[in-house]
Amino acid sequence: MEFKQVIGNRRSIRYFEPDKPVEKAKIQTMLEAANRASRSGNIDYWKALVVYRDELDQDTIDGLRVPTTTAELDMAPVQIYFFADLSYADPDNFRKNLKELVSLGALNPSHGWSDAYVDENVVGQIISPMLSDPQVVGWMGTIETGLAINQAMLAAVDEGLGVCLHAVNMETAKQVFKYPDHWLPCWVLLVGYPAEDPLTGGQRPRRSISTMAYLNNLDTPFEEDPAVTEQLKGSGLIQNEIDAEKRAAEVRQLARRFGLPE
């Protein structure tokens, strides 16, 4: 699928084919996409735990339910738990990775980088003070993990899968999966083949970018060029919004199939 089409086709899928297995190769593709995400200092902030629903006992599935995530756990064949590994917040990690990037020319003298700078300045003057602030540590770990999650989601769409980010009962998750204390839970990505229209009848409403983006100063909205907007519609990045009537009919049919509240 073309890149813009993938972005345009992504939806939060909430009805999955419960018994259509998700190929491990597709999960690997998602994880490799996550692993290609931008990351400061080339640090491995993100961690993921892939769990196949049918490997869990019913008590565990029930224990993972929260009011906002219940039936989805019955339907989605795969759960991917994403964490921010806060053990990254170690100056030696940065020193090692930055030196590797310098040696590979990814960080280079053109932009002021050298082994000497890493060894003698950047870690002591910038990295260590930054990592002493827990708020910064949490912010950096979660934002970098978020970038990885997003790439995994787009890869899933490209593979014909449906995805949706959820919160589950992490007390249960901690008891069952015993993840380390320094792994900060971010999101659980539910994965499966959509039982609903993968395009859910259209894109969710989005406000114009001119209400959110500015040009050169905050007094000047970034106005869309209508010709570009048309091109983006042609490429599939911008699609029609949901037709509420058709969607209501589909939701009702899905509710009846799965015995869910209408």
Added chain:
Amino acid sequence: MTPEEVAATPSVVRWFESARLDSDPDEEKQLRYGLLAAFCDHTGQSPDELVAGLLRTTKAGESAISAKRRKIMDASIEEFVEKSGFTGRDAVVNGNIIRSFLVHNGIFIQGRAWRG
């Protein structure tokens, strides 16, 4: 309560309007009324009382769902389904019909999905 009495209560009228159930076949509508009436008997509460009992008022004076009472309600639905002898798909569907009534009255509650 009889199914007819249940059908006339404001919260049930609201449910049918919100979920657009009024145009359903009469048989399906009666099934819903009857099921909710039986659940009301099970709990000893009217439909309006079921909804009101799940709400609390915050210190700021706003209405909020009581998570604790919602959990108890969910368990009560499961108990009712079991006591009524529903099994398999019927157990899931009928429990979720009760939840649908609550959902359309502003109570965020989810049930299980039937996987077949």
